[in-house]
Amino acid sequence: MKKVVSSGQPTIKEIAKRLNISVSTVSRALHDHHSIGLRTKARVKALAAELNYERNQTAIYFQQGKTFTIGILLPELSEAFFASAISGIEDTAYSNNYTVLLGQSHDDEAREKQIIQSMKQHRVDGCIVSIGKNTSNYEHFEMLRQARIPVVFFDRIPDLPDIHAVSCNLESGTIQAVDFLLKKGHRAIGMINGPETMVASKERAAGYIKALQQHRLKYDPNLIVNADLTVEGTNNAMEYLLALKRKVTAIVTFNDYVAMDAVQYALKKQLIINKDITFVSYANTPVSGYTAFPPAASVEQFPYEQGQAATNMLLSLLRGEHALNEYQNKVMASQLVIHEENR
């Protein structure tokens, strides 16, 4: 008993039969192979068009061992930063005839593993990954390596030696940010940083310190607080900073959300924004323009461009332009964007 699976979609076999020629001739005709007679070619193409023939990609994937699909694994699709990043990835993949398989880990390591597993089974040609907040075990990526599936990490990259990665170094932007504040006359500049373990937090702190050094100013460790990015954490950090003996007149916050929370706190304390206290932040969101008191400046991290860069790196790997073990680590510079001050 023959099972019908292809829901009536025409195949080359069918075309061959109708035209009384062989399947290989049809296949070649469809591919414009030079050794096929013009007449035959025309007849084949005409019938193919008439029948609405379409090659069965799954068959081709199967026998070629390539899927022209890349897997994207991200923590959270609804975060503006990642939404932009995906957008950049999809655009680049699309214009190179690749499609994109999507998975979100929700910062859950177990789910991250499952998704990687599933992508591997789907035989994606490669992966682009931004790891979860708490991921500390990287064996799932090791499996990809063994399966010779290239991976490019971006933004949230793991602390491993031999990886392909694209990221945005926050140090440069942070230097610019602190510099900006120093030039406006601020001397006691606080920083609400993220969890100490995060690479991103380290980069922020490093930038902060370097900026001070460049101005030959003393670095006071008390001015940097590590917070957990929740509203309470931000409030606590603000309380701490505002209680310092040295009067803090400017604060660099971990991201725009923290900034907005911090602004709310400051307002409650009757502080006048941009006068008593000035905020500078990191632009994870396009929203800040709409808030009443946006940070005076923001460090842009270029998510769309990071997505593009990661995809291009992966594609060059897939094209064999670089050896898989020739590890590339593209670091893009973050950049300070000064907002309009007349609001």
Add this chain to the structure above:
Amino acid sequence: MKKVVSSGQPTIKEIAKRLNISVSTVSRALHDHHSIGLRTKARVKALAAELNYERNQTAIYFQQGKTFTIGILLPELSEAFFASAISGIEDTAYSNNYTVLLGQSHDDEAREKQIIQSMKQHRVDGCIVSIGKNTSNYEHFEMLRQARIPVVFFDRIPDLPDIHAVSCNLESGTIQAVDFLLKKGHRAIGMINGPETMVASKERAAGYIKALQQHRLKYDPNLIVNADLTVEGTNNAMEYLLALKRKVTAIVTFNDYVAMDAVQYALKKQLIINKDITFVSYANTPVSGYTAFPPAASVEQFPYEQGQAATNMLLSLLRGEHALNEYQNKVMASQLVIHEENR
């Protein structure tokens, strides 16, 4: 000459050879088929584990004619609304063992067509689609229908008779919104609506009118303005509304962005928000909580839930629980969310 494509990944054939049994036995053992001896099963599984065997999905897709993949076509990934929607889609798909192929049309009809084409070639089992702003030709969806690939439209649904669709009716939410304002004593309620052609604009207008009717109030067409959702458009609309003889004390805006622009305009005109003028909006964004003057209430459109619902509908179609031509049109109710007023 044998071409090696599978990059050395072990196959059941290899396992069979090593164990001196047949491929079908291996296949069955791996599937826990009841008719396989415990010993054999164990041996097979052990070797499979040792070799790091993993089934080649592309082979299975190919021979089963199913890919357990659904295609998502959306206008713009970086719009918060769609980002949430995708999140809902991906979560639902994932927990049903489906994966998700992604494409964004950027509201470009040609690109929309290409993506649909590509998804069809990838042999996705079904599609979830939100059409572009300007899409007026639906032949690409007709092709899907002919290929018997089910499509569920959501949010931006085409004006076609026989389709599966999930959407959120804004009429109910709008009624609640106007009702809310009427109960607070407002009588001259303006509306900055979207382009007249959009279904969503019509629903808003209809809700507005119905709410007045329910209160036995006269409907004044002058109070509804169609704008184009740009900042200038919003400013013009505001100028118009504020210049009316009847003093407008409340305004329903098309979405949160329009609301924020309108608030800015009002502030410039020295109006006091929530006193001189009150805004109610539609929640396309989770941001409004951070703005200084968020709308007093918002009509929630539940993008995540819409994504879930669309995916469930598609899955039920794929499972054959409903005939493909038994068209379902799920309309979810929008709902007014009243914000805290003590800010």
Add this chain to the structure above:
DNA sequence: CTGTTAGCGCCTTCAA
């Protein structure tokens, strides 16, 4: 309980 075999759609070598 296990083995043999055909076939999914396509491409590609080899032979004519």
Add this chain to the structure above:
DNA sequence: TTGAAGGCGCTAACAG
């Protein structure tokens, strides 16, 4: 210029 045949990895029908 064309045809025949094999094989990609796997499943399932059929035959022991």
